Amino acid sequence: MLYVKAPAKINLTLDVLYKRPDNYHEVEMIMTTVDLADRIGLESRHDGQIKIVSTDNFVPDDHRNFAYQAAELLRNTYGIKEGVTISIEKQIPIAAGLAGGSSDAAATLRGLNELWNLNLSLDELAEYGAKIGSDVSFCVYGGTALATGRGEKIQEIAPPPPCWVILAKPKIGVSTADVYGGLKLDGIKHPNTKQMIQAIETNDYPLLCASLGNVLETVTFKLHPEVVTIKEQMQRFGADAVLMSGSGPTVFGLVESEPRVSRIYNGLRGFCEEVYVVRLLGERNPLA
Known part of the structure; x- marks a missing residue:
């Protein structure tokens, strides 16, 4: 095997x-x-x-x-x-x-x-x-x-500055096709991709946190208000920056300070079953 x-x-x-x-x-x-x-x-x-x-x-x-x-x-x-x-x-x-x-x-x-x-x-x-x-x-x-x-x-591109990542997924699945189907491109706020690359390449953690952005959030938030709740709670519990991943519904928070990680984790576990604490890998896969 x-x-x-x-x-x-x-x-x-x-x-x-x-x-x-x-x-x-x-x-x-x-x-x-x-x-x-x-x-x-x-x-x-x-x-x-x-x-x-x-x-x-x-x-x-x-x-x-x-x-x-x-x-x-x-x-x-x-x-x-x-x-x-x-x-x-x-x-x-x-x-x-x-x-x-x-x-x-x-x-x-x-x-x-x-x-x-x-x-x-x-x-x-x-x-x-x-x-x-x-x-x-x-x-x-x-x-x-x-x-x-x-x-x-x-x-x-280079690996991002090392930090903890807290992932929280509500008890729902999201259809990527539905989210893209509901996206209206007029008037959306585009993330600054160049600024994010600069933050990663200069190892600037605060700039990285300030540059997070996902245009699909607004669509998924409308379809599934519980995703908004998780994002707001994660911010309230003290994550450095919070964003929905992909078309959702998982929300992640970046945290530099280890003592704060357990506080955020425990706070989220109060109302969300699937919560994970992981690290950024950042490095490429070996061939196999």
Whole structure:
């Protein structure tokens, strides 16, 4: 059995520039990985089947699963005869704006590259990732990056200043399609992506906190007022900066001071079941 780590991501910025002719949105976002990860196990099968086994009953075990699609894509492209059992130990919440499914697919691509001796580079694996979902290319690389296009064009940047990250997810799932569908591009406040890159490259934590921004917040806040409550409480409990990740509903807070972390964690646990305290990873993934 080959094991591969599949870390979650958060968006430090998420900007939508315009709707493209192909119906995707042109985005500009800065993403970074955090130390909350699923564990993917890969084991060869001799019957040619792709089988998904998961610790979470809500994870689909057929072609709807991104990890399944990743295995199928590599098998078909390279004429691989053997099958694979993909076991997914879930730690990342589902439909949470943390790219759990995309990261599972990316880890499957990296792992099968080794298991099936394909000798593909991260760049080549990221190209396959783009065929599966918008966040998969970023998740192949991990680390910290500026993502453009529909999210598949990846430009590596330096790791952000180290800090604690508190993640809180209410008991709801959010449809990314619904959120993008409800976005009105007129009059939205765009985050300052260049300023965020400057903050990261100069290791300026206060500027990083001041530069967080996500244009999808307003849409998700209208659909799910409980997300607003979590953001407000996290601010009240003393996080340095707070933002919703992706299309939500997970909200994250950045905290530099360790003593404040437990106070915020305990405060949130009073009304939110899924709360995690993690660190920023910031560094790129190894090949497998």
